[in-house]
Amino acid sequence: MSNLIDNKYKPDYVSPPGETIEEILEEQGMTQSELAERMGRPKKTINEIIKGKAAITPETALQLELVLKIPANFWNNREQLYRDYLARQEENKRLQEKVIWLKKIPYKAMIKLRWIRDFDNKVEQLREILDFFSVASPENLQDVWEKRLSVDFRKSETLDSDDGALIAWLQKGQIEAVKINCYDYDSQKFKDVLQEIRLLTLESPEIFLSKMQSLCAEAGVTFVLVPQLPKTQVTGAAYWLNPHTPLIQLSLRYKTNDHFWFNFFHEAGHILLHGKRDLFIETFEPNEFKKQDLDSQKKEQEANQFAANFLIPPIEWQEFLLSFSRTEDDIIAFANRLKISPGIIVGRLQYEKVLNYSYFNQLKQKIN
Secondary structure (H helix, E strand, C coil): CCCEEEEEHHHHHCCCCHHHHHHHHHCCCCHHHHHHHHHHHCCHHHHHHHCCCCCCHHHHHHHHHHCCCHHHHHHHHHHHCCCCCCHHHHHHHHHHHHHHHHHCCCHHHHHCCCCCCCCCCHHHHHHHHHHHHHHCCHHHHHEEEEHHHHCCCCHHHCCCCHHHHHHHHHHHHHHHHCCCCCCCCHHHHHHHHHHHHHHHHHHHHHHHHHHHHHHHHHCCCCCEEEECCCCEEEEEEEEEEEEECEEECCCCCCEEEHHHHHHHHHHHHHHHCCCCCCCEEEEECCCHHHHCHHHHHHHHHHHHHHHHHCCHHHHHHHHHHCCCCCCHHHHHHHHHHHHCCHHHHHHHHHHHHCCCCCHHHHCCCCCC
C-alpha cells in the first residue's frame, strides 16, 4: 500500500536506479564493462551504482545521458527518489523507537478538535505530531519548549502528560496567530483599543469575538481562542511571538462572560505592564500561585489589579458597595451606568465574597 500525504506520493518501495540501468543494458545488449569503458569510469564504480551502493552524481547522470540516450534529469530524479526513500526508511526506524512519546501528547483530543489528522500507523501519527510542532524529533520538541517555558522537563525521561497538553495548547495558539494580519505593536493604540473592547462586554459572543480580534490586530496584538486540552487547567496566556507582536490566548475553561472578560484584561495587563521576554500562563491549579517566585507573584497581582480596575473603576466600585442592597436591579443599574455587562459585576461580587456563588448567575452570559 502507498500513502497520500499532503498531496505528495510516498511509495512503500523504490528500487535503486541501478536496476533501471541494468534493464537498459540488457535491452541494448551492452555489458557493464562496455558501459564503464564508454563512460570512462572504473567497472567497479558502475557495478556499485547498479547495486545501489554508489550514488549517481550529476556528472554521472550527464555521462549516462550521452551513452544510454536517456536525459540526465531522469537519472538525477531517479537517484533523488531512491535516496529520499532510504532516508525515510531510516527515519521510520528511528521514530519507531519513539512512539512511546504518543502517550505524552493528548493526540486523540487533538484529533477530535481537528488540530491534527488521525493515522492508524503509530509512526505516521508521531510524524504528524512532529509536523504540528514544527520539530524534527521528540527530543527537539522537549528542548524547544524547555527553553520557551524556562521549565526543566527532564525531571522525567520524557515530557509529563500535563506538560504535553500545555505545550500543544500553546502551539495551537501560535498556529492560529500567524493567520492573523497584524500591525506592529503600539502600546498607546492598544490602550485606546481596550476602551472600545470594554464596551463590547454588552454584546453577544457572535458579535464581540470577531470585533475583538480585529481591534487587537489594529493595535499590533494577536488574540486567539483555543479550546483547552485535558489536564491543562489553563485559562489564558500572554507572551510575545516576536519583538513586534504580542499574543493573548484564552481557553474558555470557564464558559461565562465574567471569567472571560477578566481573563482577557488580565492578559492585556501583562502585555502593557511587563517585559517582552516574559511568558505568562494562567491556570486554576490549586496552590499554583504560591509556587511562583516573588517577582511572578507581583506581576500576577499587577495584572489582576489592572483587569479589575479597567473593568470597574475603584472609586465607582467602593461607592457601589456602600449602596448595594443585594438586589438584581442594583446590579443592572450599576452595570448600565458603567456600560458593561451585569455578569461582570456579579462575578466581582462573588469573588470578593459579597455574594454567594449561587446568587444572580442568571445575569452572566454563557460563552460556548
